[in-house]
Amino acid sequence: MKRTILPGVGREVTHLCVGTSPLGSAMPLVYGEAVDDASARATINAVLDSSIRFLDTSNAYGEAERRIGEVLKLRGLPEDFVVATKADPLGKDFSGARVRASHAESTARLGLEMLDLFYLHDPERFSFADLTAKGGAVDALVELKRDGLVRGIGVAGGDLDAMRRYVDLGVFDVVLNHNRYTLLDRTAEPLINETVDAGAAFINAAPYASGFLAKTFGATYQYGAPSEDVVRRVQRLRALCDDYGVSLPALALRFSTRDPRISSTVIGVSRPERIAELAANDAAEIPDAIWSAVEDALSLQASLATSEAWPKPQRG
Incomplete structure (x- = not known):
């Protein structure tokens, strides 16, 4: 699996990263299911046993x-495995003291x-x-790195204007943005360029747009109703994928991982078998010709609803 060294962090990460929001069962309505302790531990073990070496x-x-x-207490943390976590507020408190307390809570639990990497x-x-x-809060993150308690610091969020202010x-060292660089939404493009130009790493989260590009039924789009x-x-994309013999989840994942500006792509998982599915999507054969067809298909007017309007794959 392709690896990249994160600037300012000094750790090598794989181009896939497993997100663990579903494993906390904090938002079961968003992910469609709650995850119990046994299933969560099995999923984490599956990640550690895979070629993915990055956990968020x-x-x-x-x-x-x-x-x-x-x-990790039972099996230890492999030397080549990178764990990233995030500083979070307590109610309305997101002070420097709260960032340091959040760090202490996270290190104790983990x-x-x-x-390796600690995000705001x-x-x-706020x-x-x-x-x-x-x-x-920002000063506290800088001090944690200066004091050797974290290797790198980042900012993680969804609002693009806010992220750009923090890049400035x-x-x-790292900027993580979610749901804004997918097959359907390219609005993070300026943020990606500014992040890379600033010498920081860009990590793209939620390439499936919170599930709608991966599931056929019952998924949300950017954590809400599509x-x-x-x-x-998405119906157009599914028909196009059928024409080319590829799966939409594989195409959506490759859209992110093929971009050289993106150091790693974060995908949330809820079950151990999802790790094998993720690996299969990552390894899928995606014909080069499909990318121009994707752009053509998405530029069609919304009134075009029949498969006859689709660009057809060139055979041979």
Whole structure:
């Protein structure tokens, strides 16, 4: 599996990263199911046994950190495995002191003395001026790195304008953005370019747009109900994938992993068998010709609803 060294962090990560939000059972309505301890531990073991060497979690992901820590206590953390977690507020408190407390809570649950990568999580929910004030949350992250308690620091969130303001600070090694660089939504393009130009790494999360590009029924789109336009566009993509003999989840994943600007792609998993499915999607044969057909298909007017309107694959 392709690997990249994260600038400022000094650790090598695989181009796939497993997200553990589903494993914490904090948002079962979003993911369509709750995950119990046994299933979560089996999934974490499956990740450790795979070629994926990168795991993403958070202080706010319910039971996820505790469950990861229980597995790591039994089998240890492989030297080539990278664990990232996130600083989260406590209610309305996202002060520097809260960031340090969040770090202490996470390291205790995970059983790790040092964190490879520690993010400021969803800062768009708080005042930029407050979080960047002297002694505030950003300063606390910088101090944690300076003191050797984390190897690298990042900012993780969904709001693009907020993410760009944090990139401009010039202190973050990694930027993680979710749901805004997929087959259906390319609005993170300027953020990706600015992040890379600043010498930081960009990590793309949720290439399946919170599930709608991976599941046939019952999935959300960007954590909400999909619009009629989104449903129509996905129907076009599914028909196009049928024409080319590829699966939509494999295509959606490759859209992210094929981009050289993206250091790693985060995919949330809820069951151990999902790791094998993820590996299969990653290894799938995707013909080069499909990419121009995708752009043609998505540019069609929404009124085109029949398969006759699709660009057909060229054979031979």
